[in-house]
Amino acid sequence: MNEDLKKTVTDLAVRARAASLALAVSSTAERNAALLDLADRIDRSEAALLAANARDVQAAQANGLPPYQVDRLTFNEERLAHLSESVRQVASLPDPVGEVLEESRRPNGLYLRKVRVPIGVIGVIFEARPNVTVDCAALCLKSGNASILRGGKEIFETNKALAALISESLASAGLPADAVQLVPTTDRAALEILLRLDSLIHCIIPRGGEGLIRFVAENSTIPVIKHYTGVCFVYVDQAADDAMAEAIVVNAKVQRPGVCNAAEQLLVHQGAADRLLPRLGASLAAKGVRLLCDEASGSILGRAGVKTEPAKPADFTTEFLDLVIAVRVVPSLDDAIAIINRDSSAHSDAIVTTDKAAADRFMAGVDSAAVFWNASTRFNDGFEFGFGAEIGISTDRLHARGPMGLRELCSYKWLVTGTGQVRG
């Protein structure tokens, strides 16, 4: 253990904790002023941000990063404009802090209020997307939380430039500069130290691929809110409306195949398979989707002249994140529910049916964060749910499940007012 590194990281967390106490009693106006100042500052600092980002891009190219990864970490004028706009949007959202969630008067006269408060100090661990730096800092700040940001080494120069702007904006609004801090090293040892500071940091949110999330979950003694990716299902029931089934299946699969709420798996009731599968298969194939089929679906699609491939067992639990879908024919609604509860990642699963009883049974029985009836899985999203912003889509069951917005970045505390009550 490097003692200097341990001291650096611990001191940073101590400062974050102190800042979080000041933030918890800061006003909405102060936090919004910091955010609006940051948006303006990003606009005014375009040249400096592009220059810092160019150093990261050059290093990434020199290190042979594949072009799509280099693209992901690259800023340009348009992306910077989008970034400052997203900060202004966060500033415009209602403040979640201070809302009274419940109140009651006890028989002994005690008056209880359950009030939404910030969580405290949140550690955000992310990879190589510099917009995450600003998005996460803005959401944490808006919700009154101090944040500790630890990004990937590929965007370290960009992050330093962004963190400097954020700290100027905090100072301009009279808020502690330590309310948002960047871990000053991308050393993995620093991350391991950070993940064990459970007396100072209250929540860890890893934003990135499954490997990162798993590493964090296994090494953290701080509670982690995980945003794993999705193996999402669409089940087309016997009583589905044909055109609606086609529209939803195609949208869920192809509208943006690389995201967590895109469909990866198609189940079709055997009573609808002959009628519907050819239409669904042809539509998907026309959009360039590869169909990995079980025997029953492959046979029906083959007779209909739609090109398919036989699925391997692993395909039925795979998140393809691509124009690929696995297809199965199922004997009943209850089989569909059981398969989804076994093979899905409990993220976003849909039924298409005109049969309300079937839909009710599906929605009660499918144990997933979001269950859709006659709508695309792609709607499992903080913006679509009306949260205004999201820090991710939680695949956990504790604290937050599904889209995680400003309210989910909060905890609560109990305020109890008495007139001298004591326990007998």
Place this chain on the structure above:
Amino acid sequence: MNEDLKKTVTDLAVRARAASLALAVSSTAERNAALLDLADRIDRSEAALLAANARDVQAAQANGLPPYQVDRLTFNEERLAHLSESVRQVASLPDPVGEVLEESRRPNGLYLRKVRVPIGVIGVIFEARPNVTVDCAALCLKSGNASILRGGKEIFETNKALAALISESLASAGLPADAVQLVPTTDRAALEILLRLDSLIHCIIPRGGEGLIRFVAENSTIPVIKHYTGVCFVYVDQAADDAMAEAIVVNAKVQRPGVCNAAEQLLVHQGAADRLLPRLGASLAAKGVRLLCDEASGSILGRAGVKTEPAKPADFTTEFLDLVIAVRVVPSLDDAIAIINRDSSAHSDAIVTTDKAAADRFMAGVDSAAVFWNASTRFNDGFEFGFGAEIGISTDRLHARGPMGLRELCSYKWLVTGTGQVRG
């Protein structure tokens, strides 16, 4: 790694997961029937339970356990009657499952409902109190969760007898017997295996001392809800009512000193110290409380003829769980808030004052699970808060903070009803 043990524990969790899916769609009546049957069965099985418990008691005595620990694990007729009564009370509570927490209609016509559902599979890790076995099983069952119970070796015979009764009650109500399972070994290796089954178990609740909780938190890849003990403060403000201050300080310290919401620390505003400290000190001393004092409070109490001892620095952050209190004089309300945020365990902290502005500032500024104004810290309790029952008092900030009742044993899911909506 013992592969047989790994298989035993994993199979148990697989069965728990299957049972949890059945429980999630079970009716309130079915779950209540199982609970009422269990209460009756405990009453009818008194002789068998006492016999099983006697084997644990004999072993504990043979192993030289101190008498207070032997007492803790001992059943008698009265304790068994209390146990069955507590199960009947859980049955009588409202079912938390299925409540619609929010609903909204989106501009695109999607209808969203956020519905309370069980968490899924909960692992409860506890030590040597056999009432915990039944209490936790009952609370998990009522809230639709499958539970895996892992108790200490000191009560293994008692736990086996209780688990057999629970499984008969589940069967009698037509619920899966695997809905409540006892880990069939108290081998620590089995616990370590269990704590890493994060794809099957959704939540771990350790019930026991700090050492157990810390071991679980450090070894679990499953989210843990921690119930650490409390370093609770009472702050007596300059504007306190004298008699009320005396009543609250004495109650918070002496009514039940061994529990987590008992006060361990007293702060007195310097403007009230000369007036109030002698009265508070004399009252506490009369109840047999040792007063560990800072210089200022020791000097005032000494002049008033109250016996004190000088406090060591560590006393100001200690949970005594005994008739001992540490006492300090503080220069201001803001100092009291800062001291509490630094030295308390953020569990239950109180202000005594007639000054509403001071109380508001204290309640906003103190970052604890429950903050009391003119009431004893002893009220931080699920029963006192009207929850009907509690599985513990969470010292975490995610998911549940403060008393954890049936609702806090639930998660939620999003049910989205459409008419064919797709994303553009």
